[in-house]
Amino acid sequence: MAYNRRVILRTDRASRACYQTDGGQVVYGFPDAVVHPRSPEDVARVLQLAQREGTPVTCRGGGLTTEGESVGRRGILLDLKGMNHLLECDGHTAWVEAGMTWHQVAEALRPRGLDYTSAPLNMLSTVGGTLGVGGIDVNSPRYGCAADQAVELEVVTPTGEIRRVREGNNDGNNDAADYLERVLLGYGQFGVITKARIKVRPYHPMTVRHFLYTDIGIALSDMMRLVDADAVDACAVLTLRDDVIALIVGFERNASDLTDFTLQCLPEAIVIAKLGAQYAFRPWKWRDLAFLRRRKAELLPALHDPLFVRDGVVHDRTVVFSRLIWRYWGGPQVVIPDLAITRSNFETAARRGIEVCKRFFPYFTLYAVMIRKFGNRPRYEMSAIPTTADAHVCGIEFSPLLEGARYSRDHFQQFKNAIYDVGLDIGGSYYRFGGVMKPYIRRMFGDEMVDRHRAMKQALDPAFILNRDAVFDPPAAA
Amino acid sequence: MAAGADGNSLNFSDCIGCGLCILGCPAYEETGFDALTARGRNKALQHGLPAEEMVEPIWACTLCGYCDAICPTHVHNVEIVLHLRRSLVAQDLSPGEDVAQDFSPARDGRAEAPHYEDGRGKALETTARALVLGCTIRDRAPHLIPTIEEFLKRIGRPAGPVDDGCCGSLDVEAGRALPARLKAGVVVDPVCLEQYDAEFLGTLAMQHLDLFRFTAPFYYFAPHRIINRDHARTYPLYDALRRRFNCDMNFDLNRLARSTSAGSVQGLSGRDARDIPAAVSRLLEHSAAEQIITCSPADYLAFKAYSGRETLFITECLR
Numbered sequence: 001m002a003y004n005r006r007v008i009l010r011t012d013r014a015s016r017a018c019y020q021t022d023g024g025q026v027v028y029g030f031p032d033a034v035v036h037p038r039s040p041e042d043v044a045r046v047l048q049l050a051q052r053e054g055t056p057v058t059c060r061g062g063g064l065t066t067e068g069e070s071v072g073r074r075g076i077l078l079d080l081k082g083m084n085h086l087l088e089c090d091g092h093t094a095w096v097e098a099g100m101t102w103h104q105v106a107e108a109l110r111p112r113g114l115d116y117t118s119a120p121l122n123m124l125s126t127v128g129g130t131l132g133v134g135g136i137d138v139n140s141p142r143y144g145c146a147a148d149q150a151v152e153l154e155v156v157t158p159t160g161e162i163r164r165v166r167e168g169n170n171d172g173n174n175d176a177a178d179y180l181e182r183v184l185l186g187y188g189q190f191g192v193i194t195k196a197r198i199k200v201r202p203y204h205p206m207t208v209r210h211f212l213y214t215d216i217g218i219a220l221s222d223m224m225r226l227v228d229a230d231a232v233d234a235c236a237v238l239t240l241r242d243d244v245i246a247l248i249v250g251f252e253r254n255a256s257d258l259t260d261f262t263l264q265c266l267p268e269a270i271v272i273a274k275l276g277a278q279y280a281f282r283p284w285k286w287r288d289l290a291f292l293r294r295r296k297a298e299l300l301p302a303l304h305d306p307l308f309v310r311d312g313v314v315h316d317r318t319v320v321f322s323r324l325i326w327r328y329w330g331g332p333q334v335v336i337p338d339l340a341i342t343r344s345n346f347e348t349a350a351r352r353g354i355e356v357c358k359r360f361f362p363y364f365t366l367y368a369v370m371i372r373k374f375g376n377r378p379r380y381e382m383s384a385i386p387t388t389a390d391a392h393v394c395g396i397e398f399s400p401l402l403e404g405a406r407y408s409r410d411h412f413q414q415f416k417n418a419i420y421d422v423g424l425d426i427g428g429s430y431y432r433f434g435g436v437m438k439p440y441i442r443r444m445f446g447d448e449m450v451d452r453h454r455a456m457k458q459a460l461d462p463a464f465i466l467n468r469d470a471v472f473d474p475p476a477a478a
Numbered sequence: 479m480a481a482g483a484d485g486n487s488l489n490f491s492d493c494i495g496c497g498l499c500i501l502g503c504p505a506y507e508e509t510g511f512d513a514l515t516a517r518g519r520n521k522a523l524q525h526g527l528p529a530e531e532m533v534e535p536i537w538a539c540t541l542c543g544y545c546d547a548i549c550p551t552h553v554h555n556v557e558i559v560l561h562l563r564r565s566l567v568a569q570d571l572s573p574g575e576d577v578a579q580d581f582s583p584a585r586d587g588r589a590e591a592p593h594y595e596d597g598r599g600k601a602l603e604t605t606a607r608a609l610v611l612g613c614t615i616r617d618r619a620p621h622l623i624p625t626i627e628e629f630l631k632r633i634g635r636p637a638g639p640v641d642d643g644c645c646g647s648l649d650v651e652a653g654r655a656l657p658a659r660l661k662a663g664v665v666v667d668p669v670c671l672e673q674y675d676a677e678f679l680g681t682l683a684m685q686h687l688d689l690f691r692f693t694a695p696f697y698y699f700a701p702h703r704i705i706n707r708d709h710a711r712t713y714p715l716y717d718a719l720r721r722r723f724n725c726d727m728n729f730d731l732n733r734l735a736r737s738t739s740a741g742s743v744q745g746l747s748g749r750d751a752r753d754i755p756a757a758v759s760r761l762l763e764h765s766a767a768e769q770i771i772t773c774s775p776a777d778y779l780a781f782k783a784y785s786g787r788e789t790l791f792i793t794e795c796l797r
Contacts, residue, residue: 010513012531013522013531014531014534015511015513017518017522017525018512018515018517018518018519019512020521020525022495023495025495036510036511038510063495079512081512082511084510099510101501103731104501106731107730107731124497124498124501308733318731319731319732326550327550330496330550330551332494334494
């Protein structure tokens, strides 16, 4: 038990077993070995060796993918969480190792009075994994996704070259700028991010308010109006089935009652009365009512936990939200298909998705957000950011609330397919299109785009070792 | 492994793999190895691994209780580790001999203490108002004992020391005994808390702050086992201290307490199984306080040895 010794490769079953599944807990696999790199040089050596031997390498940070993208079924699993230090911070940006979880980033920034700009609500995700897929926060309407907060990266290419690339002019090196655009939102296909310079901002506690609706379309419409006017610092729509819909807004400095906006929300008493009328003469539905009451009882106290709330202001809201996520969405299996759509399709996607949810599960929740877009950056192509001229794109997650019930993998898969079919029908993209949802990639983006990106991958990763099978078909199967 | 010997469910199947437990896990902080965390152990158990294939993850745990406190599905991680340790000891797969070498003077008495034969602390049945002096304080900081008695007198607590042999906490950690769960009055060392339901010296101090003189700025190292084990009751006490004196403390953003690992088998073994200097350095990384105050003897020694800053035991702050 000499823990101080630098251990790089472990093959014992206990070390491998803990990586047998990911956050979804639907896909299982067992890597042949686990490597814990401590430096980009360690990563480079592994990739060089793997490239030579044709050994698959699966990267893993927080391991919170839901479709098995970070589950290594064979070959080497590269656990990057050991590279987890904040290296420097100038007050505007922080140069961090990519194995840091966002919780670790927040812990390191708080003593400096700083906070990260935008990151996933689940703070167990690592910086590197997040920059590869997007990362949506409740403040994404203003700041965009987490991948848009990175201004410089250190990346190990699939052939083991350590490169440092940044936004803008890389001393006239266009390849470097292009490579940065490939790696960000690149689903780990084009290199392993080992360090990132991310934007930071002053830390502010948050005042959280919520407004209730019984119609998803009206709630989404109000959220879009608030976002267009940049009237709030954070916002999202969260539902309990389609019975109760909450528009949650956050203010970091001056809390507002939003009196300038005629929000079409309903007083809680009206919402309860409507539900009462809906359920009163349907005793066979009273279980649903009990579900609503139970979930409300779980949800609201978490937002008013005296540990984190002082004088009505939430301190460390990221911790509050992160813990709430696991209490609210967590379970033995986590299935969260999503749609990334344009704002013109926002309501349609929500309504059709709700119909799908009702076909498969008695209880479910929707989480809807908006994400600022910064022009048409190359990184958005074939990513979770759909093509649009709008200033924002929209995302909806559809999560069954299992309430202790067990369903087969086939049932979950059919549900996910049905949600993704809605996306195919109305156009857009998905946040979780890798792993077992890979077949949808060609249907969504078309052969031309996928083949072009696959060719870029092939050029950078000749043996196709890095996160093989997560997004592209490997050569033998192509 | 369906249920523990004491009848409590070993509910590792309830682990949903969220990873919240790794945020403050000392073993993880030091090594970055998932396998050594509660999530790692639970996933391995879910995979069907027997204890003998998990020797390292089982002995890596410092029983700090962070994982139990933060787990959204209420997995009893500490209980699982203790159960697995007993299982390993039964198979002669413990680091017992190494630990014994470091505690050789006290260990003989500990091993022969009759009230641990049945693991239920028979000898303590009549000591409901006892002051229990932990192994670490007696063995490593004996000069503090009179001060503690003085402290107890001043706060009007009865003091009937039971220090004729180890309180048994190290036996519990090493898998040689079961937690006794007896009412024991005041416990000095948080290591002992696996053995007794008892008030803790540091918690008592928080209830009698006016007896102390604290000079800001200082860093108060709160007893992590106490806080993480009974968070709802104890955290407000320490938070009140923080608000009153604006001192730095070992709480993270989850309001849970981080540890040095010093008050554990790993920390005490002296085999460098835990990098205590590195843990001390991490804890103090963002604190400019030149004075450190602690109410745990093991942590007192850790900070005194490795922080390079003035370190006081809480009783030294008595007015």
